[in-house]
Amino acid sequence: MELPAQREAFCISYGVSNPQLPLSGIAHWESMLKGLAEQDGILxxxxxxxAPGFFYMPVTAQPDPPFLKQLIRQAHTADWLLVPSLKKTDHSLRQQYETDIIVVPFMQVAYLHVDGELDACLLTAMGRKAYKEMVRLTRRTEELCHTRLYRLDELVENNQVLEAFSTLQSLNVDKYQHVRNLYALETLQALARSTEGPKYYIKMNYEKLNNVAVYGSLSYADQQQGVFSQLVxxxxxxxxxxxxxxxVSDYYQLYKVADELGFKTSCLxxxxxxxxxxxxxNRVVDLDNWLIPVRTNRQKQMHAFSVRAYG
Known part of the structure:
Protein backbone atom coordinates (compact mmCIF):
# COMPACT_ATOMS: atom_id res chain seq x y z
CA MET A 1 0.00 0.00 0.00
CA GLU A 2 1.32 3.43 -0.93
CA LEU A 3 -0.62 5.35 1.79
CA PRO A 4 -0.24 8.78 0.13
CA ALA A 5 -2.23 10.56 2.86
CA GLN A 6 0.09 9.34 5.59
CA ARG A 7 3.08 10.19 3.39
CA GLU A 8 1.81 13.77 3.12
CA ALA A 9 1.24 13.88 6.88
CA PHE A 10 4.81 12.71 7.49
CA CYS A 11 6.24 15.31 5.11
CA ILE A 12 4.19 18.12 6.67
CA SER A 13 5.22 17.10 10.19
CA TYR A 14 8.92 16.99 9.30
CA GLY A 15 8.96 19.89 6.86
CA VAL A 16 10.31 17.83 3.95
CA SER A 17 9.16 17.31 0.38
CA ASN A 18 9.93 13.57 0.40
CA PRO A 19 9.90 11.11 3.32
CA GLN A 20 13.70 11.17 3.55
CA LEU A 21 15.83 12.57 6.37
CA PRO A 22 18.60 11.50 8.78
CA LEU A 23 17.69 8.51 10.92
CA SER A 24 18.28 10.52 14.09
CA GLY A 25 15.83 13.15 12.84
CA ILE A 26 12.94 10.66 12.82
CA ALA A 27 11.05 11.00 16.11
CA HIS A 28 10.55 7.29 16.73
CA TRP A 29 14.17 6.49 15.85
CA GLU A 30 15.46 9.29 18.09
CA SER A 31 13.37 7.99 20.99
CA MET A 32 14.80 4.53 20.49
CA LEU A 33 18.37 5.90 20.52
CA LYS A 34 17.72 7.71 23.80
CA GLY A 35 16.55 4.47 25.34
CA LEU A 36 19.69 2.65 24.19
CA ALA A 37 22.25 5.36 25.01
CA GLU A 38 23.70 4.80 21.54
CA GLN A 39 27.20 6.24 21.00
CA ASP A 40 27.73 5.97 17.23
CA GLY A 41 26.09 9.26 16.29
CA ILE A 42 27.57 9.37 12.77
CA LEU A 43 25.85 6.11 11.84
CA ALA A 51 8.48 3.45 3.56
CA PRO A 52 4.66 3.50 3.68
CA GLY A 53 3.39 3.23 7.21
CA PHE A 54 5.59 6.23 8.02
CA PHE A 55 5.15 5.43 11.74
CA TYR A 56 1.61 6.84 11.36
CA MET A 57 0.22 3.32 11.27
CA PRO A 58 0.82 1.38 14.53
CA VAL A 59 1.67 -1.66 12.41
CA THR A 60 2.84 -1.66 8.80
CA ALA A 61 1.76 -4.38 6.38
CA GLN A 62 4.80 -6.38 5.31
CA PRO A 63 5.62 -5.45 1.69
CA ASP A 64 5.78 -8.22 -0.89
CA PRO A 65 9.09 -8.65 -2.79
CA PRO A 66 8.07 -6.62 -5.90
CA PHE A 67 6.88 -3.72 -3.75
CA LEU A 68 10.07 -3.78 -1.68
CA LYS A 69 12.12 -3.58 -4.88
CA GLN A 70 10.00 -0.61 -5.95
CA LEU A 71 10.65 1.09 -2.61
CA ILE A 72 14.40 0.48 -2.92
CA ARG A 73 14.32 2.23 -6.30
CA GLN A 74 12.42 5.15 -4.79
CA ALA A 75 15.08 5.39 -2.07
CA HIS A 76 17.93 5.70 -4.59
CA THR A 77 19.27 8.96 -3.11
CA ALA A 78 19.18 7.70 0.49
CA ASP A 79 21.64 5.60 2.45
CA TRP A 80 18.90 3.34 3.78
CA LEU A 81 15.34 2.29 3.12
CA LEU A 82 13.53 2.18 6.46
CA VAL A 83 10.42 -0.02 6.61
CA PRO A 84 8.82 0.86 9.96
CA SER A 85 6.86 -0.98 12.61
CA LEU A 86 6.52 -4.48 11.13
CA LYS A 87 5.34 -7.53 13.00
CA LYS A 88 8.34 -9.62 14.00
CA THR A 89 9.08 -12.41 11.51
CA ASP A 90 11.40 -15.38 11.34
CA HIS A 91 14.60 -15.10 9.28
CA SER A 92 13.35 -17.78 6.89
CA LEU A 93 10.38 -15.59 5.92
CA ARG A 94 12.73 -12.76 4.96
CA GLN A 95 14.81 -14.87 2.59
CA GLN A 96 12.23 -14.34 -0.18
CA TYR A 97 13.44 -10.74 -0.57
CA GLU A 98 16.94 -11.64 -1.81
CA THR A 99 18.42 -8.49 -0.28
CA ASP A 100 20.23 -7.63 2.93
CA ILE A 101 17.70 -6.73 5.63
CA ILE A 102 18.97 -5.48 8.96
CA VAL A 103 16.30 -6.06 11.58
CA VAL A 104 16.24 -3.57 14.45
CA PRO A 105 13.87 -4.30 17.35
CA PHE A 106 11.29 -1.60 17.87
CA MET A 107 8.41 -1.79 20.35
CA GLN A 108 5.45 -3.97 21.20
CA VAL A 109 1.88 -3.35 20.12
CA ALA A 110 -1.26 -4.37 22.02
CA TYR A 111 -4.61 -5.61 20.72
CA LEU A 112 -8.02 -6.46 22.04
CA HIS A 113 -9.53 -9.25 19.98
CA VAL A 114 -13.20 -9.82 20.76
CA ASP A 115 -14.42 -13.39 20.52
CA GLY A 116 -18.15 -13.23 21.06
CA GLU A 117 -19.68 -10.29 22.95
CA LEU A 118 -17.57 -7.24 23.82
CA ASP A 119 -18.40 -6.89 27.51
CA ALA A 120 -18.01 -10.60 28.18
CA CYS A 121 -14.61 -10.49 26.50
CA LEU A 122 -13.51 -7.49 28.59
CA LEU A 123 -14.73 -9.18 31.75
CA THR A 124 -12.55 -12.19 30.95
CA ALA A 125 -9.51 -10.13 29.95
CA MET A 126 -9.63 -7.61 32.81
CA GLY A 127 -11.24 -9.47 35.67
CA ARG A 128 -14.51 -8.46 37.32
CA LYS A 129 -13.18 -5.67 39.55
CA ALA A 130 -11.24 -3.80 36.85
CA TYR A 131 -14.00 -4.26 34.27
CA LYS A 132 -16.72 -2.94 36.59
CA GLU A 133 -14.53 0.04 37.47
CA MET A 134 -14.02 0.85 33.78
CA VAL A 135 -17.78 0.74 33.19
CA ARG A 136 -18.42 2.87 36.30
CA LEU A 137 -15.88 5.49 35.22
CA THR A 138 -17.41 5.61 31.75
CA ARG A 139 -20.90 6.14 33.16
CA ARG A 140 -19.53 8.93 35.34
CA THR A 141 -17.87 10.51 32.30
CA GLU A 142 -21.14 10.40 30.38
CA GLU A 143 -22.96 12.03 33.31
CA LEU A 144 -20.61 15.03 33.30
CA CYS A 145 -19.45 15.21 29.68
CA HIS A 146 -21.04 15.26 26.25
CA THR A 147 -19.38 12.73 23.94
CA ARG A 148 -19.21 13.46 20.22
CA LEU A 149 -17.84 11.25 17.46
CA TYR A 150 -16.74 12.87 14.19
CA ARG A 151 -15.49 11.33 10.99
CA LEU A 152 -12.43 13.30 9.98
CA ASP A 153 -13.60 14.06 6.44
CA GLU A 154 -16.70 15.72 7.93
CA LEU A 155 -14.45 18.30 9.58
CA VAL A 156 -12.85 19.79 6.46
CA GLU A 157 -14.96 22.91 6.94
CA ASN A 158 -15.07 22.69 10.75
CA ASN A 159 -11.79 23.98 12.06
CA GLN A 160 -13.25 24.44 15.53
CA VAL A 161 -13.19 20.71 16.31
CA LEU A 162 -9.81 20.19 14.66
CA GLU A 163 -8.32 23.10 16.58
CA ALA A 164 -9.76 21.82 19.86
CA PHE A 165 -8.41 18.33 19.28
CA SER A 166 -5.03 19.65 18.13
CA THR A 167 -4.74 21.71 21.32
CA LEU A 168 -5.59 18.72 23.53
CA GLN A 169 -3.16 16.48 21.71
CA SER A 170 -0.37 19.06 21.98
CA LEU A 171 -0.87 19.07 25.76
CA ASN A 172 -0.21 15.33 25.70
CA VAL A 173 2.92 15.86 23.58
CA ASP A 174 4.20 18.38 26.11
CA LYS A 175 3.34 16.25 29.15
CA TYR A 176 5.22 13.22 27.89
CA GLN A 177 8.00 15.28 26.26
CA HIS A 178 7.60 13.73 22.82
CA VAL A 179 10.23 15.05 20.45
CA ARG A 180 7.70 15.98 17.76
CA ASN A 181 3.96 16.56 17.43
CA LEU A 182 2.90 14.36 14.52
CA TYR A 183 -0.73 15.52 14.62
CA ALA A 184 -0.50 19.30 14.59
CA LEU A 185 -3.42 21.21 13.09
CA GLU A 186 -1.96 21.42 9.57
CA THR A 187 -1.43 17.65 9.53
CA LEU A 188 -4.99 16.97 10.70
CA GLN A 189 -6.36 19.29 8.04
CA ALA A 190 -4.40 17.45 5.34
CA LEU A 191 -5.67 14.07 6.55
CA ALA A 192 -9.23 15.40 6.63
CA ARG A 193 -8.98 16.51 2.99
CA SER A 194 -7.40 13.25 1.84
CA THR A 195 -9.06 10.11 0.53
CA GLU A 196 -8.23 8.54 3.91
CA GLY A 197 -10.37 11.11 5.73
CA PRO A 198 -13.41 8.81 6.02
CA LYS A 199 -11.30 6.21 7.86
CA TYR A 200 -10.27 8.54 10.69
CA TYR A 201 -12.49 9.26 13.69
CA ILE A 202 -12.13 11.95 16.34
CA LYS A 203 -13.95 11.35 19.62
CA MET A 204 -14.33 14.41 21.85
CA ASN A 205 -15.51 14.78 25.44
CA TYR A 206 -16.95 18.20 26.34
CA GLU A 207 -17.55 19.19 29.96
CA LYS A 208 -21.32 19.78 30.11
CA LEU A 209 -21.53 22.93 32.23
CA ASN A 210 -19.24 25.08 30.08
CA ASN A 211 -19.11 22.96 26.91
CA VAL A 212 -15.31 22.97 27.14
CA ALA A 213 -13.33 20.31 25.25
CA VAL A 214 -11.52 18.27 27.91
CA TYR A 215 -10.49 15.08 26.09
CA GLY A 216 -10.01 13.96 22.51
CA SER A 217 -8.79 10.84 20.75
CA LEU A 218 -8.03 9.96 17.13
CA SER A 219 -8.63 6.50 15.67
CA TYR A 220 -8.31 4.80 12.28
CA ALA A 221 -10.83 2.28 10.96
CA ASP A 222 -9.26 -0.13 8.48
CA GLN A 223 -12.05 -2.25 7.01
CA GLN A 224 -9.63 -4.07 4.70
CA GLN A 225 -7.50 -5.33 7.60
CA GLY A 226 -10.44 -5.57 9.99
CA VAL A 227 -8.67 -3.47 12.64
CA PHE A 228 -9.81 -0.38 14.51
CA SER A 229 -6.66 1.42 15.68
CA GLN A 230 -6.52 3.86 18.57
CA LEU A 231 -3.81 6.34 17.56
CA VAL A 232 -3.35 9.34 19.86
CA VAL A 248 -9.87 4.82 31.18
CA SER A 249 -13.31 5.78 29.91
CA ASP A 250 -11.83 6.62 26.50
CA TYR A 251 -10.82 2.97 26.07
CA TYR A 252 -14.32 1.73 26.82
CA GLN A 253 -16.00 4.35 24.65
CA LEU A 254 -13.70 3.48 21.73
CA TYR A 255 -14.28 -0.24 22.24
CA LYS A 256 -17.98 0.53 21.87
CA VAL A 257 -17.36 2.59 18.73
CA ALA A 258 -15.33 -0.24 17.19
CA ASP A 259 -18.02 -2.75 18.12
CA GLU A 260 -20.77 -0.63 16.56
CA LEU A 261 -18.70 -0.29 13.38
CA GLY A 262 -18.41 -4.08 13.21
CA PHE A 263 -14.76 -4.49 14.24
CA LYS A 264 -13.70 -7.49 16.32
CA THR A 265 -10.10 -6.32 16.67
CA SER A 266 -8.94 -3.07 18.25
CA CYS A 267 -5.29 -2.06 18.08
CA LEU A 268 -4.40 -0.15 21.24
CA ASN A 282 -5.44 -9.75 25.26
CA ARG A 283 -2.74 -9.96 22.58
CA VAL A 284 0.75 -8.45 22.40
CA VAL A 285 2.97 -8.53 19.30
CA ASP A 286 6.67 -7.67 18.95
CA LEU A 287 7.57 -5.15 16.26
CA ASP A 288 10.73 -4.61 14.22
CA ASN A 289 12.04 -1.92 11.91
CA TRP A 290 13.76 -3.06 8.73
CA LEU A 291 16.76 -1.26 7.30
CA ILE A 292 17.75 -2.10 3.73
CA PRO A 293 21.09 -0.66 2.57
CA VAL A 294 20.88 1.49 -0.57
CA ARG A 295 23.94 3.76 -0.81
CA THR A 296 25.52 3.22 2.59
CA ASN A 297 28.84 1.49 3.21
CA ARG A 298 28.14 1.10 6.93
CA GLN A 299 26.18 -2.14 6.92
CA LYS A 300 28.63 -3.75 9.36
CA GLN A 301 28.16 -0.96 11.89
CA MET A 302 24.38 -1.11 11.56
CA HIS A 303 24.40 -4.88 12.02
CA ALA A 304 26.41 -4.31 15.21
CA PHE A 305 23.88 -1.71 16.36
CA SER A 306 21.06 -4.18 15.74
CA VAL A 307 22.82 -6.73 17.95
CA ARG A 308 23.23 -4.13 20.71
CA ALA A 309 19.58 -3.15 20.40
CA TYR A 310 18.54 -6.75 20.98
CA GLY A 311 20.59 -6.65 24.18
Whole structure:
Protein backbone atom coordinates (compact mmCIF):
# COMPACT_ATOMS: atom_id res chain seq x y z
CA MET A 1 0.00 0.00 0.00
CA GLU A 2 1.32 3.43 -0.93
CA LEU A 3 -0.62 5.35 1.79
CA PRO A 4 -0.24 8.78 0.13
CA ALA A 5 -2.23 10.56 2.86
CA GLN A 6 0.09 9.34 5.59
CA ARG A 7 3.08 10.19 3.39
CA GLU A 8 1.81 13.77 3.12
CA ALA A 9 1.24 13.88 6.88
CA PHE A 10 4.81 12.71 7.49
CA CYS A 11 6.24 15.31 5.11
CA ILE A 12 4.19 18.12 6.67
CA SER A 13 5.22 17.10 10.19
CA TYR A 14 8.92 16.99 9.30
CA GLY A 15 8.96 19.89 6.86
CA VAL A 16 10.31 17.83 3.95
CA SER A 17 9.16 17.31 0.38
CA ASN A 18 9.93 13.57 0.40
CA PRO A 19 9.90 11.11 3.32
CA GLN A 20 13.70 11.17 3.55
CA LEU A 21 15.83 12.57 6.37
CA PRO A 22 18.60 11.50 8.78
CA LEU A 23 17.69 8.51 10.92
CA SER A 24 18.28 10.52 14.09
CA GLY A 25 15.83 13.15 12.84
CA ILE A 26 12.94 10.66 12.82
CA ALA A 27 11.05 11.00 16.11
CA HIS A 28 10.55 7.29 16.73
CA TRP A 29 14.17 6.49 15.85
CA GLU A 30 15.46 9.29 18.09
CA SER A 31 13.37 7.99 20.99
CA MET A 32 14.80 4.53 20.49
CA LEU A 33 18.37 5.90 20.52
CA LYS A 34 17.72 7.71 23.80
CA GLY A 35 16.55 4.47 25.34
CA LEU A 36 19.69 2.65 24.19
CA ALA A 37 22.25 5.36 25.01
CA GLU A 38 23.70 4.80 21.54
CA GLN A 39 27.20 6.24 21.00
CA ASP A 40 27.73 5.97 17.23
CA GLY A 41 26.09 9.26 16.29
CA ILE A 42 27.57 9.37 12.77
CA LEU A 43 25.85 6.11 11.84
CA UNK A 44 22.45 7.55 12.70
CA UNK A 45 23.06 10.73 10.71
CA UNK A 46 22.81 8.71 7.50
CA UNK A 47 19.82 9.42 5.30
CA UNK A 48 16.79 7.12 5.49
CA UNK A 49 13.87 6.95 3.07
CA UNK A 50 10.81 6.00 5.14
CA ALA A 51 8.48 3.45 3.56
CA PRO A 52 4.66 3.50 3.68
CA GLY A 53 3.39 3.23 7.21
CA PHE A 54 5.59 6.23 8.02
CA PHE A 55 5.15 5.43 11.74
CA TYR A 56 1.61 6.84 11.36
CA MET A 57 0.22 3.32 11.27
CA PRO A 58 0.82 1.38 14.53
CA VAL A 59 1.67 -1.66 12.41
CA THR A 60 2.84 -1.66 8.80
CA ALA A 61 1.76 -4.38 6.38
CA GLN A 62 4.80 -6.38 5.31
CA PRO A 63 5.62 -5.45 1.69
CA ASP A 64 5.78 -8.22 -0.89
CA PRO A 65 9.09 -8.65 -2.79
CA PRO A 66 8.07 -6.62 -5.90
CA PHE A 67 6.88 -3.72 -3.75
CA LEU A 68 10.07 -3.78 -1.68
CA LYS A 69 12.12 -3.58 -4.88
CA GLN A 70 10.00 -0.61 -5.95
CA LEU A 71 10.65 1.09 -2.61
CA ILE A 72 14.40 0.48 -2.92
CA ARG A 73 14.32 2.23 -6.30
CA GLN A 74 12.42 5.15 -4.79
CA ALA A 75 15.08 5.39 -2.07
CA HIS A 76 17.93 5.70 -4.59
CA THR A 77 19.27 8.96 -3.11
CA ALA A 78 19.18 7.70 0.49
CA ASP A 79 21.64 5.60 2.45
CA TRP A 80 18.90 3.34 3.78
CA LEU A 81 15.34 2.29 3.12
CA LEU A 82 13.53 2.18 6.46
CA VAL A 83 10.42 -0.02 6.61
CA PRO A 84 8.82 0.86 9.96
CA SER A 85 6.86 -0.98 12.61
CA LEU A 86 6.52 -4.48 11.13
CA LYS A 87 5.34 -7.53 13.00
CA LYS A 88 8.34 -9.62 14.00
CA THR A 89 9.08 -12.41 11.51
CA ASP A 90 11.40 -15.38 11.34
CA HIS A 91 14.60 -15.10 9.28
CA SER A 92 13.35 -17.78 6.89
CA LEU A 93 10.38 -15.59 5.92
CA ARG A 94 12.73 -12.76 4.96
CA GLN A 95 14.81 -14.87 2.59
CA GLN A 96 12.23 -14.34 -0.18
CA TYR A 97 13.44 -10.74 -0.57
CA GLU A 98 16.94 -11.64 -1.81
CA THR A 99 18.42 -8.49 -0.28
CA ASP A 100 20.23 -7.63 2.93
CA ILE A 101 17.70 -6.73 5.63
CA ILE A 102 18.97 -5.48 8.96
CA VAL A 103 16.30 -6.06 11.58
CA VAL A 104 16.24 -3.57 14.45
CA PRO A 105 13.87 -4.30 17.35
CA PHE A 106 11.29 -1.60 17.87
CA MET A 107 8.41 -1.79 20.35
CA GLN A 108 5.45 -3.97 21.20
CA VAL A 109 1.88 -3.35 20.12
CA ALA A 110 -1.26 -4.37 22.02
CA TYR A 111 -4.61 -5.61 20.72
CA LEU A 112 -8.02 -6.46 22.04
CA HIS A 113 -9.53 -9.25 19.98
CA VAL A 114 -13.20 -9.82 20.76
CA ASP A 115 -14.42 -13.39 20.52
CA GLY A 116 -18.15 -13.23 21.06
CA GLU A 117 -19.68 -10.29 22.95
CA LEU A 118 -17.57 -7.24 23.82
CA ASP A 119 -18.40 -6.89 27.51
CA ALA A 120 -18.01 -10.60 28.18
CA CYS A 121 -14.61 -10.49 26.50
CA LEU A 122 -13.51 -7.49 28.59
CA LEU A 123 -14.73 -9.18 31.75
CA THR A 124 -12.55 -12.19 30.95
CA ALA A 125 -9.51 -10.13 29.95
CA MET A 126 -9.63 -7.61 32.81
CA GLY A 127 -11.24 -9.47 35.67
CA ARG A 128 -14.51 -8.46 37.32
CA LYS A 129 -13.18 -5.67 39.55
CA ALA A 130 -11.24 -3.80 36.85
CA TYR A 131 -14.00 -4.26 34.27
CA LYS A 132 -16.72 -2.94 36.59
CA GLU A 133 -14.53 0.04 37.47
CA MET A 134 -14.02 0.85 33.78
CA VAL A 135 -17.78 0.74 33.19
CA ARG A 136 -18.42 2.87 36.30
CA LEU A 137 -15.88 5.49 35.22
CA THR A 138 -17.41 5.61 31.75
CA ARG A 139 -20.90 6.14 33.16
CA ARG A 140 -19.53 8.93 35.34
CA THR A 141 -17.87 10.51 32.30
CA GLU A 142 -21.14 10.40 30.38
CA GLU A 143 -22.96 12.03 33.31
CA LEU A 144 -20.61 15.03 33.30
CA CYS A 145 -19.45 15.21 29.68
CA HIS A 146 -21.04 15.26 26.25
CA THR A 147 -19.38 12.73 23.94
CA ARG A 148 -19.21 13.46 20.22
CA LEU A 149 -17.84 11.25 17.46
CA TYR A 150 -16.74 12.87 14.19
CA ARG A 151 -15.49 11.33 10.99
CA LEU A 152 -12.43 13.30 9.98
CA ASP A 153 -13.60 14.06 6.44
CA GLU A 154 -16.70 15.72 7.93
CA LEU A 155 -14.45 18.30 9.58
CA VAL A 156 -12.85 19.79 6.46
CA GLU A 157 -14.96 22.91 6.94
CA ASN A 158 -15.07 22.69 10.75
CA ASN A 159 -11.79 23.98 12.06
CA GLN A 160 -13.25 24.44 15.53
CA VAL A 161 -13.19 20.71 16.31
CA LEU A 162 -9.81 20.19 14.66
CA GLU A 163 -8.32 23.10 16.58
CA ALA A 164 -9.76 21.82 19.86
CA PHE A 165 -8.41 18.33 19.28
CA SER A 166 -5.03 19.65 18.13
CA THR A 167 -4.74 21.71 21.32
CA LEU A 168 -5.59 18.72 23.53
CA GLN A 169 -3.16 16.48 21.71
CA SER A 170 -0.37 19.06 21.98
CA LEU A 171 -0.87 19.07 25.76
CA ASN A 172 -0.21 15.33 25.70
CA VAL A 173 2.92 15.86 23.58
CA ASP A 174 4.20 18.38 26.11
CA LYS A 175 3.34 16.25 29.15
CA TYR A 176 5.22 13.22 27.89
CA GLN A 177 8.00 15.28 26.26
CA HIS A 178 7.60 13.73 22.82
CA VAL A 179 10.23 15.05 20.45
CA ARG A 180 7.70 15.98 17.76
CA ASN A 181 3.96 16.56 17.43
CA LEU A 182 2.90 14.36 14.52
CA TYR A 183 -0.73 15.52 14.62
CA ALA A 184 -0.50 19.30 14.59
CA LEU A 185 -3.42 21.21 13.09
CA GLU A 186 -1.96 21.42 9.57
CA THR A 187 -1.43 17.65 9.53
CA LEU A 188 -4.99 16.97 10.70
CA GLN A 189 -6.36 19.29 8.04
CA ALA A 190 -4.40 17.45 5.34
CA LEU A 191 -5.67 14.07 6.55
CA ALA A 192 -9.23 15.40 6.63
CA ARG A 193 -8.98 16.51 2.99
CA SER A 194 -7.40 13.25 1.84
CA THR A 195 -9.06 10.11 0.53
CA GLU A 196 -8.23 8.54 3.91
CA GLY A 197 -10.37 11.11 5.73
CA PRO A 198 -13.41 8.81 6.02
CA LYS A 199 -11.30 6.21 7.86
CA TYR A 200 -10.27 8.54 10.69
CA TYR A 201 -12.49 9.26 13.69
CA ILE A 202 -12.13 11.95 16.34
CA LYS A 203 -13.95 11.35 19.62
CA MET A 204 -14.33 14.41 21.85
CA ASN A 205 -15.51 14.78 25.44
CA TYR A 206 -16.95 18.20 26.34
CA GLU A 207 -17.55 19.19 29.96
CA LYS A 208 -21.32 19.78 30.11
CA LEU A 209 -21.53 22.93 32.23
CA ASN A 210 -19.24 25.08 30.08
CA ASN A 211 -19.11 22.96 26.91
CA VAL A 212 -15.31 22.97 27.14
CA ALA A 213 -13.33 20.31 25.25
CA VAL A 214 -11.52 18.27 27.91
CA TYR A 215 -10.49 15.08 26.09
CA GLY A 216 -10.01 13.96 22.51
CA SER A 217 -8.79 10.84 20.75
CA LEU A 218 -8.03 9.96 17.13
CA SER A 219 -8.63 6.50 15.67
CA TYR A 220 -8.31 4.80 12.28
CA ALA A 221 -10.83 2.28 10.96
CA ASP A 222 -9.26 -0.13 8.48
CA GLN A 223 -12.05 -2.25 7.01
CA GLN A 224 -9.63 -4.07 4.70
CA GLN A 225 -7.50 -5.33 7.60
CA GLY A 226 -10.44 -5.57 9.99
CA VAL A 227 -8.67 -3.47 12.64
CA PHE A 228 -9.81 -0.38 14.51
CA SER A 229 -6.66 1.42 15.68
CA GLN A 230 -6.52 3.86 18.57
CA LEU A 231 -3.81 6.34 17.56
CA VAL A 232 -3.35 9.34 19.86
CA UNK A 233 -5.20 11.20 22.56
CA UNK A 234 -4.91 14.27 24.73
CA UNK A 235 -6.65 16.00 27.60
CA UNK A 236 -6.74 19.30 29.43
CA UNK A 237 -6.39 18.11 33.00
CA UNK A 238 -7.05 21.59 34.35
CA UNK A 239 -10.62 21.39 32.99
CA UNK A 240 -11.49 17.77 33.87
CA UNK A 241 -14.22 17.55 36.55
CA UNK A 242 -13.14 15.84 39.79
CA UNK A 243 -13.68 12.11 40.01
CA UNK A 244 -13.26 11.42 36.30
CA UNK A 245 -10.64 9.25 34.64
CA UNK A 246 -11.06 10.11 30.98
CA UNK A 247 -8.11 7.97 29.96
CA VAL A 248 -9.87 4.82 31.18
CA SER A 249 -13.31 5.78 29.91
CA ASP A 250 -11.83 6.62 26.50
CA TYR A 251 -10.82 2.97 26.07
CA TYR A 252 -14.32 1.73 26.82
CA GLN A 253 -16.00 4.35 24.65
CA LEU A 254 -13.70 3.48 21.73
CA TYR A 255 -14.28 -0.24 22.24
CA LYS A 256 -17.98 0.53 21.87
CA VAL A 257 -17.36 2.59 18.73
CA ALA A 258 -15.33 -0.24 17.19
CA ASP A 259 -18.02 -2.75 18.12
CA GLU A 260 -20.77 -0.63 16.56
CA LEU A 261 -18.70 -0.29 13.38
CA GLY A 262 -18.41 -4.08 13.21
CA PHE A 263 -14.76 -4.49 14.24
CA LYS A 264 -13.70 -7.49 16.32
CA THR A 265 -10.10 -6.32 16.67
CA SER A 266 -8.94 -3.07 18.25
CA CYS A 267 -5.29 -2.06 18.08
CA LEU A 268 -4.40 -0.15 21.24
CA UNK A 269 -1.16 1.20 19.83
CA UNK A 270 2.52 0.77 20.60
CA UNK A 271 4.17 0.90 24.00
CA UNK A 272 2.81 1.15 27.58
CA UNK A 273 1.93 -2.53 27.31
CA UNK A 274 1.32 -3.15 31.03
CA UNK A 275 -1.22 -0.33 31.13
CA UNK A 276 -2.93 -1.59 27.99
CA UNK A 277 -3.21 -5.07 29.45
CA UNK A 278 -5.03 -3.50 32.38
CA UNK A 279 -7.30 -1.79 29.85
CA UNK A 280 -8.28 -5.13 28.30
CA UNK A 281 -5.54 -5.99 25.80
CA ASN A 282 -5.44 -9.75 25.26
CA ARG A 283 -2.74 -9.96 22.58
CA VAL A 284 0.75 -8.45 22.40
CA VAL A 285 2.97 -8.53 19.30
CA ASP A 286 6.67 -7.67 18.95
CA LEU A 287 7.57 -5.15 16.26
CA ASP A 288 10.73 -4.61 14.22
CA ASN A 289 12.04 -1.92 11.91
CA TRP A 290 13.76 -3.06 8.73
CA LEU A 291 16.76 -1.26 7.30
CA ILE A 292 17.75 -2.10 3.73
CA PRO A 293 21.09 -0.66 2.57
CA VAL A 294 20.88 1.49 -0.57
CA ARG A 295 23.94 3.76 -0.81
CA THR A 296 25.52 3.22 2.59
CA ASN A 297 28.84 1.49 3.21
CA ARG A 298 28.14 1.10 6.93
CA GLN A 299 26.18 -2.14 6.92
CA LYS A 300 28.63 -3.75 9.36
CA GLN A 301 28.16 -0.96 11.89
CA MET A 302 24.38 -1.11 11.56
CA HIS A 303 24.40 -4.88 12.02
CA ALA A 304 26.41 -4.31 15.21
CA PHE A 305 23.88 -1.71 16.36
CA SER A 306 21.06 -4.18 15.74
CA VAL A 307 22.82 -6.73 17.95
CA ARG A 308 23.23 -4.13 20.71
CA ALA A 309 19.58 -3.15 20.40
CA TYR A 310 18.54 -6.75 20.98
CA GLY A 311 20.59 -6.65 24.18
Missing amino acids: HEEQAYV QGQDRSQVPPGLNLY GRGAIDIKKRMGA
